[in-house]
Amino acid sequence: MQPTLRDVADKVGVSAATVSMVLRGRADGRASAETQARIRDTARELNYVSNGHAASLRTKKTPTVGFISDRIATTPHAVEIIRAASEAARTFEHTLLMVNTGELPSTELTAVRELRRDGIESVIYASMQHRRVTLPEGLPENLVIVDGFADDHAVPATVPDEAGGVVAAVHHLVDLGHRRIGFLNEDPARAIAAELRLEGYRKALEERGIAVDPDLIEESRNEPGVSDAGVAKLLERARPTAIVCFNDEMATGVYREAGRRGLSIPEDLSVVGFDNLELVATLVDPPLTTVRLPHAEMGEWAIRMLLDERYRDSATTAPGPVLQPAPLVIRSSTGPPGASMRP
Amino acid sequence: MQPTLRDVADKVGVSAATVSMVLRGRADGRASAETQARIRDTARELNYVSNGHAASLRTKKTPTVGFISDRIATTPHAVEIIRAASEAARTFEHTLLMVNTGELPSTELTAVRELRRDGIESVIYASMQHRRVTLPEGLPENLVIVDGFADDHAVPATVPDEAGGVVAAVHHLVDLGHRRIGFLNEDPARAIAAELRLEGYRKALEERGIAVDPDLIEESRNEPGVSDAGVAKLLERARPTAIVCFNDEMATGVYREAGRRGLSIPEDLSVVGFDNLELVATLVDPPLTTVRLPHAEMGEWAIRMLLDERYRDSATTAPGPVLQPAPLVIRSSTGPPGASMRP
DNA sequence: CTGAAAGCGCTTACAG
DNA sequence: CTGAAAGCGCTTACAG
DSSP: OOOOHHHHHHHHTSOHHHHHHHHTTOOSSSSOHHHHHHHHHHHHHHTOOOOHHHHHHHHSOOSEEEEEESSGGGOGGGHHHHHHHHHHHHHTTOEEEEEEOTTOHHHHHHHHHHHHHTTOOEEEEEEEEEEEEOOOTTOOSEEEEEEEEETTSOSOEEEEOHHHHHHHHHHHHHHHTOOOEEEEEOOTTTOHHHHHHHHHHHHHHHHTTOOOOGGGEEEOOOOTTSOOHHHHHIIIIIOOSEEEESSHHHHHHHHHHHHHTTOOTTTTOEEEEEEOOHHHHTTSSSOOEEEEOOHHHHHHHHHHHHHOHHHHHHSOOOSSOEEEOOOEEOOSSOOOTTGGGOO | OOOOHHHHHHHHTSOHHHHHHHHTTOOSSSSOHHHHHHHHHHHHHHTOOOOHHHHHHHHSOOSEEEEEESSGGGOGGGHHHHHHHHHHHHHTTOEEEEEEOTTOHHHHHHHHHHHHHTTOOEEEEEEEEEEEEOOOTTOOSEEEEEEEEETTSOSOEEEEOHHHHHHHHHHHHHHHTOOOEEEEEOOTTTOHHHHHHHHHHHHHHHHTTOOOOGGGEEEOOOOTTSOOHHHHHIIIIIOOSEEEESSHHHHHHHHHHHHHTTOOTTTTOEEEEEEOOHHHHTTSSSOOEEEEOOHHHHHHHHHHHHHOHHHHHHSOOOSSOEEEOOOEEOOSSOOOTTGGGOO
């Protein structure tokens, strides 16, 4: 049997009230320093742990944050969100209760019921992909969206700065001397990120005074292991010296096509990915320069918004989701253009 | 304010006891079918959800399984364990409380306290890698280890059938006609799996009546993006027609080295990986034949052992961890030997 | 300053 | 068959 507050109180010879206050550090006037020490010692000695259910029942609070995700928790990409969020939660002495919905409305309902059953009042709704999110009914007030945003923008949300990531990539290439920089995109109809990243591409070129050549923008089907018409077209028609890709998988497609044509990377062609999937980016040859998605930053932001009042209050009131910087990770797939032609 | 049992009882005009029994399906003799229906309707109407803390406090049970992991939850490889475990848990109307310890003894202690605080009586201890595990003190009796085993084998545990996976791979290659099959291993001192997989390699060859040639066994440093002496040596000295690798990353190293030497896969060299990292295995060209780690199966096994008494009782009492089959996933990196020499 | 008491919302053994 | 009562282990407002 687990020892209870009473057990500690009896052993020390004080009331349960006193033990409770002392152990929770709210013993303002209560108990001499000496008694306090004895209480703490006895608790340790008996290996006492407060019963969370009793405490929560009484206070109607629970130190846990709900983490609802469509599929995120089961998606390797975004595991960092979880890691960062649970670490941040620990800072506030909170715990993460994870519920996966698999995007099924029925499981969304059970998820909400589970949270209500446990009296959870703070919830992170995490999407596995930057997208417009339709929240299930019945979620608590203290709510935050990660890697997505609500239809009506009524819920605080954070997303990666997709455009900014591409801007960094393009500037990097321009600074290396590139002028003909291709952009290999996902179908913008299929991903909000595609639209935003393309915007970043345009903006970055304009900022550097380079005209946008439509021939340099191509879409890829992004199917692994399959030769890709988009890449071929881009390479043949527009003859870029560098290509920025919508994601790392596409970048491997470019590697493959470059190999077929006898182009070496980065001597004949610089390549930049997006996502920084470690497994892919460090495994390809040469290792891939790519934009890192700020998963950890988003997870930490979410917890602070939920649990740190001062942080929440000081948070920007600008409309729309908070942008988290997506930094460029420079590896070896980018270099000065035409390097192989030099001696 | 959330409605309570009393609210439902008052509205229907019965006692809280009756409502409780009816809602939990334990209304043996209690209440006519009609009253039962009215109770259920009213509960729905009021959007009543039972207070889990009150219930747990009273019954001293909680429908949640603790999931402690050294780092697993934050490791893309093994996310499947979690997905499968939480789905299986849902079947038993249980929820998963995940705690990451980061392998720090101090956080292991807090983890155990958290579980005790919540009155959790069933725990999965998940390792991120097949290994001998030292369990923290104070874990509950109903305990199970995934992808590892206890020092003294006193706790039920499950691990992948590492040897069996390699046996399947080697048999597949022999059946294709290969006789000179190389094995590129991790340092056995660094991973239990390495030892077991090597055993599988030897066993499979013997089963097919092929002598084990020590020249065909090599160790790789397994550093991504780096040319690898082990691979080169294996290729030069032993001239295998096929290579089985300790993992998928190493397989990409073989791809790279093969490319340098002008060997095509699978025509000149068949390659088999291990782990089935989808991202890697489907992205390389040609897509990689590899052995799948039974993460989902292990996660499900864990939950059934913990929550399904009949399953537990019928479980084998053989010593050592339960082996989960690691099936071969055949893609395009394996084929008959010498295919490129044929017309 | 400290203890006794009430009460959070359930479940269950028991009395009627 | 059903309701009233007790009690799970806390926390807190209150009386002394």
